[in-house]
Amino acid sequence: MKALRALRALPSLPALPALPAPLRRALAIARKELRQLMRDPLTSGFIVGVPIVQLALFGYAINQDIRHAETAVVDFSNSAISRTLIGELEATQTFDVVARPATEDEARRLLGEGDVSVVVLIPADFARHYYRGRGAEVSFLVDATDPTLARAVQASTRGFEAHLNRRGEALVAGAGGAAARPGMRYSVRPDLVRVRPWRFSVLTYFNPELRTPVFVVPALLGVILTTTMILMTALSIVRERERGTFEFLIGTPVHRFELMVGKIAPYVAIGFAQILIVLLTGLLLFRVPVRGSLIDLALASFLFIAANLTLGLVISSVTVNQLQATQLSFFFFLPSVLLSGFMFPFDAMPRPAQWLGELLPLTHYARMTRGILLRGAGIADHLPEAAALLLFFAVTLGVATRLFRKEIG
Amino acid sequence: MSGEPVIEARGLSRSFGRRIAVDRVDLSVRRGEVFGFLGPNGAGKSTLIRLLVGLLKPTAGSARVLGLALPAEAERLRAEVGYMTQRFSLYEDLTVEENLEFAAEVFGLEARERPLRIAETLERFDLAERRDQRPATLSGGWKQRLALAVATVHRPQLLVLDEPTAGVDPDRRRGFWAEIFELAAEGATVLVSTHYMDEAVRCHRVCMLIRGRPVAIGSPAELTAALDGRVVEVEAEPVELAIAALTALPAAASVTQLGKRVHVLLAPGVQTADEAAPELLDHLRAAGLERPAARAADPNLEDVFVALGLGERLVETAA
Numbered sequence: 250m251k252a253l254r255a256l257r258a259l260p261s262l263p264a265l266p267a268l269p270a271p272l273r274r275a276l277a278i279a280r281k282e283l284r285q286l287m288r289d290p291l292t293s294g295f296i297v298g299v300p301i302v303q304l305a306l307f308g309y310a311i312n313q314d315i316r317h318a319e320t321a322v323v324d325f326s327n328s329a330i331s332r333t334l335i336g337e338l339e340a341t342q343t344f345d346v347v348a349r350p351a352t353e354d355e356a357r358r359l360l361g362e363g364d365v366s367v368v369v370l371i372p373a374d375f376a377r378h379y380y381r382g383r384g385a386e387v388s389f390l391v392d393a394t395d396p397t398l399a400r401a402v403q404a405s406t407r408g409f410e411a412h413l414n415r416r417g418e419a420l421v422a423g424a425g426g427a428a429a430r431p432g433m434r435y436s437v438r439p440d441l442v443r444v445r446p447w448r449f450s451v452l453t454y455f456n457p458e459l460r461t462p463v464f465v466v467p468a469l470l471g472v473i474l475t476t477t478m479i480l481m482t483a484l485s486i487v488r489e490r491e492r493g494t495f496e497f498l499i500g501t502p503v504h505r506f507e508l509m510v511g512k513i514a515p516y517v518a519i520g521f522a523q524i525l526i527v528l529l530t531g532l533l534l535f536r537v538p539v540r541g542s543l544i545d546l547a548l549a550s551f552l553f554i555a556a557n558l559t560l561g562l563v564i565s566s567v568t569v570n571q572l573q574a575t576q577l578s579f580f581f582f583l584p585s586v587l588l589s590g591f592m593f594p595f596d597a598m599p600r601p602a603q604w605l606g607e608l609l610p611l612t613h614y615a616r617m618t619r620g621i622l623l624r625g626a627g628i629a630d631h632l633p634e635a636a637a638l639l640l641f642f643a644v645t646l647g648v649a650t651r652l653f654r655k656e657i658g
Numbered sequence: 659m660s661g662e663p664v665i666e667a668r669g670l671s672r673s674f675g676r677r678i679a680v681d682r683v684d685l686s687v688r689r690g691e692v693f694g695f696l697g698p699n700g701a702g703k704s705t706l707i708r709l710l711v712g713l714l715k716p717t718a719g720s721a722r723v724l725g726l727a728l729p730a731e732a733e734r735l736r737a738e739v740g741y742m743t744q745r746f747s748l749y750e751d752l753t754v755e756e757n758l759e760f761a762a763e764v765f766g767l768e769a770r771e772r773p774l775r776i777a778e779t780l781e782r783f784d785l786a787e788r789r790d791q792r793p794a795t796l797s798g799g800w801k802q803r804l805a806l807a808v809a810t811v812h813r814p815q816l817l818v819l820d821e822p823t824a825g826v827d828p829d830r831r832r833g834f835w836a837e838i839f840e841l842a843a844e845g846a847t848v849l850v851s852t853h854y855m856d857e858a859v860r861c862h863r864v865c866m867l868i869r870g871r872p873v874a875i876g877s878p879a880e881l882t883a884a885l886d887g888r889v890v891e892v893e894a895e896p897v898e899l900a901i902a903a904l905t906a907l908p909a910a911a912s913v914t915q916l917g918k919r920v921h922v923l924l925a926p927g928v929q930t931a932d933e934a935a936p937e938l939l940d941h942l943r944a945a946g947l948e949r950p951a952a953r954a955a956d957p958n959l960e961d962v963f964v965a966l967g968l969g970e971r972l973v974e975t976a977a
Contacts, residue, residue, distance in 0.1 A: 270766055277763030285751050493747045497808075499713055500741035501764045504733065 278511025300526045321348040321365040328376035343405045366392040467618035468591040482561030483574040520554040541621035545628040552638040553614040559645035566652035585611040669719035679705040681870040694861035695851040702870035703851035740809035744820040755789040765812035783807040799830035819850040873966045885957035887930040892920040894950035903945035912964040
């Protein structure tokens with residue numbers, strides 16, 4: 250501290266020392282890059298538009314509040330209690346009863362032809378089971394070609410089930426005994442009484458494998474960054490080659506490392522801007538939870554952005570025009586989306602696909618963002634993921650440094 | 659033209675695969691010189707220029723430019739060189755002023771001196787009014803001026819111009835060359851490549867390149883002096899007929915039309931122009947042309963090129 254103060258006291262030191270030349274040149278590149286970006290309406294639109302559009306698109310898909318699913322009800326029970334149930338189902342607004350077929354076969358046919366997407370089967374002995382407190386079972390058949398709908402029905406019935414059962418419990422508790430509960434009226438022995446008279450079973454058809462929807466948003470953060478970060482750095486350099494401005498650049502004292510840093514720097518800022526956009530839009534429109542620390546999210550994102558940008562540099566070094574760069578970016582983008590656990594559950598993928606998935610930055614970033622945003626985990630809980638991103642960054646940086654030529658032809 | 663050498667090349671060569679683009683070039687260029695590279699397309703002018711500014715590595719030979727050894731110190735050389743590329747290579751989506759600013763920044767001008775220097779440069783090249791225009795909206799001539807402005811904004815010791823006036827109208831070319839000589843007068847050494855003879859003549863010295871080989875180096879006067887007494891200019895009507903008649907003569911090494919006149923380079927070692935002129939007239943009359951005229955004339959660089967191209971060994975003036 251003392252030495253520092255002494256140093257500051259030296260009168261010969263200039264008030265504002267000029268930046269070292271390499272940093273100055275890198276900054277010049279970054280400034281120029283930003284200028285060009287701002288001037289290009291398509292690119293700047295891309296930066297803001299892509300996150301919002303993607304979030305809106307996926308936001309609809311992940312929206313659990315499915316409303317007005319066309320429903321066929323087969324009421325074999327045709328009792329007061331079953332009619333009450335149907336009324337309550339309609340009141341949730343999740344289900345729109347549009348058909349009341351007489352037989353289960355006909356209901357299945359409607360489901361198969363796509364006239365309805367949900368079939369509710371109320372068995373003939375429903376009322377009897379209900380009143381005996383055995384747990385009256387209602388079956389929901391769901392067309393799960395649309396897994397979102399299936400998940401929505403699942404979630405909705407689960408909530409409905411819990412709601413009805415809670416009401417039952419409240420009645421039991423309020424009356425101080427089993428006798429007061431409507432479901433208990435015909436029960437013979439109190440010890441046989443179940444507190445859960447309602448039991449809904451949901452069968453998903455055509456696509457029994459379902460994923461948890463909340464997984465999508467945090468991973469979407471990574472998907473959006475992958476699209477923009479890799480493509481934009483790759484394009485920004487290839488564009489210079491294609492337009493001939495690279496020939497000017499190589500005649501300047503700009504070192505290739507300065508060029509790489511100057512090209513990357515603006516996109517780090519843009520990446521963070523995009524994260525903000527996604528988080529805010531997610532929060533406002535879809536109430537996506539942010540349970541963990543934003544600093545940890547920023548750290549994880551920084552690693553991920555760095556890894557993607559250096560990959561963009563590698564792509565720019567091996568391609569000669571914007572078309573090639575775009576194609577190569579998408580060649581990387583597709584497996585990222587498919588194998589990272591964004592589209593399909595990682596654990597359900599075959600082993601080789603999992604190994605491939607482990608090589609992708611998005612896989613690790615998605616795990617981290619899910620942990621941080623949904624479970625409130627910290628970066629310390631995701632050290633292997635952070636290490637994987639760092640390794641990916643180091644390797645691609647090495648490759649980029651080797652391949653990236655500040656030379657013509 | 660005295661002064662220490664700014665560029666010295668020894669056996670500088672570069673090949674791309676099997677093709678030899680630049681073949682054993684020995685050069686010495688002095689400070690303040692306007693030195694031209696003359697040659698047809700594909701003669702290796704651009705490659706030689708890129709070798710001399712350290713943008714390409716030689717496959718053989720070596721060069722010292724501004725006291726720096728190439729290719730080892732190529733990166734350090736960049737700050738001292740202003741390089742104007744053959745193809746316009748500035749940013750079309752930045753304005754004239756922003757392009758200058760960017761160049762000033764990457765060439766390491768201090769933030770303090772930048773605004774003044776940019777203003778000076780804009781003024782000098784008459785670009786002040788166009789500072790907010792983008793190059794895309796400028797004509798070829800103005801783009802050229804902008805490129806020259808950008809190449810000189812950091813006041814380089816060495817200015818390298820690769821076919822700077824290609825595709826620019828003659829009027830603008832003259833103005834452009836006036837700028838080049840002004841810059842040289844201020845102490846810059848200028849390397850310029852061209853395939854326009856009228857431009858090459860203005861250079862202090864030129865190096866003629868044929869298929870990568872420097873076939874002659876010297877001042878335009880020195881080079882043409884070797885062909886003194888070998889050029890006859892003929893006037894006859896119709897010109898086409900005269901050309902046909904003259905081309906048939908073995909004594910004529912080359913016949914070119916210059917406006918209404920026909921420019922004849924005589925084959926080496928046969929006759930002087932004064933001796934040949936009457937013979938040419940006889941021949942033309944025999945061919946049916948009326949009232950032809952012929953007289954000895956001064957050789958030009960084109961003649962030097964033709965002679966060299968035909969394999970003549972002209973005295974190579976000391977490099």
